Amino acid sequence: MRRPISIVIVGIIVVYACMHFFVLPEAPEVTRIENITHLESPAYNPAILDLWEIAVESTGVENESAVLRKLEVDLAGDGAARMIWLYFYGDKDGEQHGYEAYVGPGGTVSAKSQKFNFSVQGVHPLALLREVDAIVLEEIPFRDRGMRLLVNPNAYGDHYNGTPGRLYEVSGGMFCPVKEVTFGPDACWYTITITPHRSPGSPPSPEEVLIAFTRQDLAVAESVVYG
Known part of the structure; x- marks a missing residue:
């Protein structure tokens, strides 16, 4: 009995595979641009605006x-940029695309794009990238351990009170302490999070x-408490 059952199972799998190949829509093609140029990134200066x-x-x-969708920067303990990822959306020739620019350890820049058709929320990247570029990363207390900088979008409301980490307003590279921030359910905002490198399974403490x-x-924000 085992052989007929095996044949039936294999037949079902083959039929499903054929249906998937001929019936389901193909994913949009990904356009890749390799080895665009070399990004000069001095220590603790990942050159985000140049990217x-x-x-x-x-x-x-x-x-x-x-x-802007997301920015992620990984710096080594000596300030060298190990990886940089920049994700954003935009239009080209009247069609929406998702884009990714990537910088590897050697500084080589590559990019890729893919068409899509759905609405996105957020802001133009330049203002946020300027703020990130102005941060003096060399003055971050845990810089010698290496660090990860992440710019992420947020929505649907949230309350920050210092529990997950130390809160700041950043402007022109200067940090002003914040005690609490509350965003309403209709708000869309970005956070800039900087954390030190840690061993796997050992998350950083809120102080870090x-x-x-x-x-x-x-x-x-609905409310901001400084101090």
């Missing part, structure tokens, strides 16, 4: 349509987590 200019020029995105908001993002 943005390279990304715009190499992908052909309509600059004014761009929306720096969470910053730009003035632009705090302007949409």
Whole structure:
């Protein structure tokens, strides 16, 4: 009895595979641009603004349509940029695209794009990237351990009270302490989070987590308590 059952199972799998191949829509093609240029990144200066200019020029995105999705920077203990990822949305030739610009350990820039068709929320990358670029990462207390900087979008409301990490307003590279921030359910905002490298399974303590908001993002908060 085992052999007929095995044949039936294999037949079902083959039929399903054929249905998937011929019936289900194919994912949009990913366009890759390899070895665009070399990004010069001095110690503790990942050259985010230079990367943005390279990304715009190499992908052909309509600059004014761009929306920031995410930025991630991984720095070694000596300040060298190990990895940089910049994700954003934008239009090209009247069609929406998702974009990724990537910088590897050697400084080589690559990019890729993919068409999509759904609405996105967020802001143009430049203002936020300028704030990140102005942060003097060499003055971060745990810099010699290496660090990860993450810029992420948020929505649907939240309350920050210092439990997950130390809170700040950042403007022109200067940090102003914040005690509490509350965002309403309709707000959209970004956070800039900086954490030290840790061994796997050993998350940083709240004292080692720096969470910053730009003035632009705090302007949409329901309440902000400084101090």
